[in-house]
Amino acid sequence: MISSWTQLLPLPLQGARITIVVALLSAGVALVLSIAVGLAxxxxxxxxxxxxxIYVEFFRGTSLLIQLFWLYFALPFVGIELPKLLAAVLALGLNYGAYGSEIVRSSILAVPKGQWEAAIALNMKPWQRMLYVIIPQAFVRMLPPLGNLLIELVKGTSLVYFITLADLTYQAMVLRNNYIAWTPQILALLLIMYYMINALIAFAIRLIERKASVGRL
Structure with a gap:
């Protein structure tokens, strides 16, 4: 029997490590796709x-959970069997990359027209205009929505529970099944741990925003 909160912690902490790994890898995939597709x-x-x-509309218009099921449960029927971690990272990365690409695209378009014209007047090549003038200004605009998207991604990692990847949610459900009487405490701990992870992300994003905004109007 569990007699204290400290006895609840080992399994959720193990799960939190998996959740963070999945979130970091998925965020990396999503960021690359966001930039590449946003520019495309x-x-x-x-x-x-x-x-x-087509990519953006498909992944924004279909359920993340069903995408995860397709990658993990359906692909083996055509001879492609993905490990749980890879399926989770791809599903999350592809889904949130579609949303992120719209942030990148809209942020670039939001750069004042005068900045584009000034870069053209300086006889910059298209890639130089984008790299040295447009993207640095668009980056500051991207940060807040991309930070929010990252927080949503972390919360979305809870869906990997359905392919039995031993993340934070999965480990909490294991505890709950073993100690039904402690269900409120276990679920409260789950809420607190997700909140702490996302609070750290929000704090880091605010620091980056302040540094990126220095010297800009």
Whole structure:
């Protein structure tokens, strides 16, 4: 029998480590996709814009849980069997990358027209305009919504419970099944741990925002 809160902690702490690993890897995939697809949506080539739009609309328009099920449960029927961690990272990365790409695209478009014209007047090449003038200004605009998206991603990692990846939610449910009488305490601990992880992320994002905003109007 459990007699104190401290006896509840070992399994959730193990699960929190998996949750953080999944979140970090998924965030890396999502960030790369956000930038690549966000820029692709602004491409002068219609085929690239078309393909990137299909990706965004598909992953925004379908359930993350069903995407996860497809990657883990459906692909083996066509001979592709993914490890639990890889399936989780791909599902989260592909889904949140679609949302992130819209943040990148809209932030770039929000840069004042005068900045684009000034870069053209300086005879900069398109890649130079984007790299040295547009993206640094768009980056400051991207940070708050990307920070919010990262927090949503961390909360979304709880869905990996359904493919039995031993994350924070999974370990909490194991405890709950073993100690039904402690259900309120276990679920309260689950809430607190998710909140602490996201509070740290929010704090880090605010620090980055302040540093990135220094010297800018």
């Amino acid at each position: 949506r602004l491409s002068g080539l219609r085929a690239i814009r078309w393909l990137s739009t």
